[in-house]
Amino acid sequence: xxxxxxxxxxxxxxxxxxxxxxxxxxxxxxxxxxxxxxxxxxxxxxxxxxxxxxxxxxxxxxxxxxxxxxxxxxxxxxxxxxxxxxxxxxxxxxxxxxxxxxxxxxxxxxx
Amino acid sequence: xxxxxxxxxxxxxxxxxxxxxxxxxxxxxxxxxxxxxxxxxxxxxxxxxxxxxxxxxxxxxxxxxxxxxxxxxxxxxxxxxxxxxxxxxxxxxxxxxxxxxxxxxxxxx
Numbered sequence: 001x002x003x004x005x006x007x008x009x010x011x012x013x014x015x016x017x018x019x020x021x022x023x024x025x026x027x028x029x030x031x032x033x034x035x036x037x038x039x040x041x042x043x044x045x046x047x048x049x050x051x052x053x054x055x056x057x058x059x060x061x062x063x064x065x066x067x068x069x070x071x072x073x074x075x076x077x078x079x080x081x082x083x084x085x086x087x088x089x090x091x092x093x094x095x096x097x098x099x100x101x102x103x104x105x106x107x108x109x110x111x
Numbered sequence: 112x113x114x115x116x117x118x119x120x121x122x123x124x125x126x127x128x129x130x131x132x133x134x135x136x137x138x139x140x141x142x143x144x145x146x147x148x149x150x151x152x153x154x155x156x157x158x159x160x161x162x163x164x165x166x167x168x169x170x171x172x173x174x175x176x177x178x179x180x181x182x183x184x185x186x187x188x189x190x191x192x193x194x195x196x197x198x199x200x201x202x203x204x205x206x207x208x209x210x211x212x213x214x215x216x217x218x219x220x
Contacts, residue, residue, distance in 0.1 A: 002153065043154075043199065043210040090153055097206050099144065102153030 003027040006091050006103035013081065014111050021076040021106045023091030031097055032074040034066060035090040037105070043090075049074060050097075081110045117200060117214040125219055130187040132214040134200030137181065141205055145174060145185050148197045148213070157185075157198075190218045 004025045013019050025032065034046040048056035049068040063085075065077040074091055086109050092100040118133045134143065142161045146154040158174045160167050160183065167174050173186040187194055197213040 002155070004153070006153075040212065042212045043201075045208055045210075088151065092154075097203070099156050099159055100146075100154075100201075101156070102146075104153045105151070107151065 002101045002103065004091060004093055004101050004103040006089075006106050008106060009104065010107045010109075012109045012111065013078070015081060015083070017081075018077070018079045020078065021089055021091075021108075023074040023076075023103055025072055025074075025091075025093040025101070027093055027095075027101060029093035029095045029101070030071055031094045032068060032071070033092040033094070033100065034074065034076050035092065037088040037090055039087075046076075078108075081108075083110050086110045117198070117211040119214060120212070121215045121217075123217045123219065124190055126191055128190055128218075130190050130194070130216055130218070132185050132198055132216070134183045134185070134202075134211060135181060136183075136200075136202045136209070138202075138204055140178075140202045142203045143176060143183050144201045144203070145172075145183075146199045146201060148199065150196075154199060187216075190216075192218050192220050194218050 007022045030051050032049045036044045045058055046060045047066045052068050063080050067075040088105045088107050090105045091103045094100045116135050124130050142159055144159045145157045148154045158167055158169050160174050160176045171188045176183045195218045197215045199213045200211050202209050
């Protein structure tokens, strides 16, 4: 148990659905991250939040919308996704951008 | 974008053998971290080595860093079946994080 909890663990959605991924960290960290991991590709950093402020957005399509209401919670809102968005979505947290603690991920399938 | 490139992409060894994998990167870094990922799970931090360090140990793990060659190696000694996983290096260039595609290690009994 890393102290970072992601829900749901698995999600299947149609291209017209709206869903949200949730991440919660119990470590008192000040930075949270969303990553996308596709098969046989490098980990892709999507968003970074420091002290609830978004500090990085790596050219992520607008169909992915992050929300960070406080330093312990991070959401990824999904809307009109494409089949190529199917992947493992990982959340991580860190203190001062040091060692990252990852959640177990949400396995997303877009039909 | 990909900076750390792990080599080899896949490694198959028997229990008791040592496993060595390498990570090369392109730009200057302030630290490099190795993580392990079991199938379909999150990454688990193994070791962080800073740019002014050359070698670090943690249990059966040994990490080296050669900043002149822009490369790092991870050595797992006396491997066990439980070491079967993918291993990733993540470079930190003053807050800019970059990742490789990982080395998949299979340890057979």
